[in-house]
Amino acid sequence: MTAPLTPPHQPSNDDPWQAPPAGLGAYELGHQGWPGTKDGDERFDVKEELRDSLLVMLAVAFAGVVLGLLWLWLAPRVPLVSDDRAVFLKDTESEEAIGADGTFVLLGLAFGAVTAVAVFLFRRRGGVGVVAGLALGGLLGSLLAWWLGVSLGPTSDVVAHAREVGKGVVFDAPLELRARGAVLAWPVAAMVVHLGVTALFGPRDPEPVWVAPDPGPAPEAPKG
Numbered sequence: 001m002t003a004p005l006t007p008p009h010q011p012s013n014d015d016p017w018q019a020p021p022a023g024l025g026a027y028e029l030g031h032q033g034w035p036g037t038k039d040g041d042e043r044f045d046v047k048e049e050l051r052d053s054l055l056v057m058l059a060v061a062f063a064g065v066v067l068g069l070l071w072l073w074l075a076p077r078v079p080l081v082s083d084d085r086a087v088f089l090k091d092t093e094s095e096e097a098i099g100a101d102g103t104f105v106l107l108g109l110a111f112g113a114v115t116a117v118a119v120f121l122f123r124r125r126g127g128v129g130v131v132a133g134l135a136l137g138g139l140l141g142s143l144l145a146w147w148l149g150v151s152l153g154p155t156s157d158v159v160a161h162a163r164e165v166g167k168g169v170v171f172d173a174p175l176e177l178r179a180r181g182a183v184l185a186w187p188v189a190a191m192v193v194h195l196g197v198t199a200l201f202g203p204r205d206p207e208p209v210w211v212a213p214d215p216g217p218a219p220e221a222p223k224g
Contacts (some may be wrong), residue, residue: 049127049128049129049130050129052122052123052127052129052130052133053127053129053130053132053133054133055133056119056122056123056130056133056134056137057133057134057136057137057140058137059137060115060119060133060134060137060138060140060141060190061136061137061138061140061141061144062141063111063115063141064140064141064142064143064144064145064148065144065145065148066111067107067108067111067141067142067144067145067186068144068145068146068147068148068149068152069148069149069152070107071100071103071104071107071145071149071175072148072149072152072153072175074103074107075099075100075103075104075149075175076099076100076103077154077172077173078100078172078173079170079171079172079173080158080162080170080171080172080173081169081170081171082162082163082165082166082167082169083167084167087158087159087162098178100175100176100177100178101177101178101179101182104145104146104149104177104182104185105179105182105185107145108142108182108183108184108185108186108189109185109186109189110189111138111141111186111189111190112138112185112186112187112188112189112190112191112192112193113189113190113193115134115137115138115141115186115190116134116189116190116191116192116193116194116197117193117194117197119133119134119190119194120194120197120198120201120202124201124202124203125202125203126194126198126202131191131194134187134190134191134194135187135190135191136187138186138187138189138190139183139184139186139187141186142182142183142184142185142186142187143183146177146183149175149177150174150175150176150177153172153174153175154171154172154173154174154175155174156174158173158174
């Protein structure tokens with residue numbers, strides 16, 4: 001008589017509904033759990049993600065007020081002069097006409113870097129919603145800064161302004177943003193910088209630890 005193939009104290013491996021032995025081929029995660037969870041126990045909170053995204057978008061967009069005021073202050077002025085029949089550039093070789101665009105782009109890049117670092121410090125674990133809020137807030141902030149700078153700058157009615165100041169009197173041209181793509185400097189810079197600081201200083205995924213399988217009790221020798 002031969003010994004049974006499956007010892008009585010061990011379950012059969014042919015049972016399709018049998019749960020795998022504890023620890024066999026399993027990965028144990030560190031205490032931090034997967035990204036998007038807290039201590040590996042709580043599920044990803046969609047409401048919290050949406051709330052943080054909205055807060056980031058509004059805060060970043062509101063910073064556009066500061067950008068608009070700085071653009072109005074730092075952008076070079078374009079001098080105009082009138083002869084009672086037409087309005088001309090006082091200096092036809094001047095580069096002030098493109099200086100406003102360059103100033104806006106440089107300020108947008110700086111604001112993008114600053115807001116990206118601030119958002120990273122606000123929420124280090126990141127998230128798609130926070131990144132989307134940062135990008136959208138940067139775009140809205142740029143549009144707000146553009147509107148604010150043009151509204152508070154010299155009047156756009158050049159003819160009426162020339163008549164008001166009189167013949168031969170130099171006055172400033174309205175503040176304009178000729179390169180419309182300049183409004184993308186802020187959101188693009190914010191995305192790049194946030195990606196960089198997250199890659200360098202963001203939380204790391206826990207390393208999986210391989211657990212050796214439990215061999216179980218040794219089978220008893222058949223009694224002859």
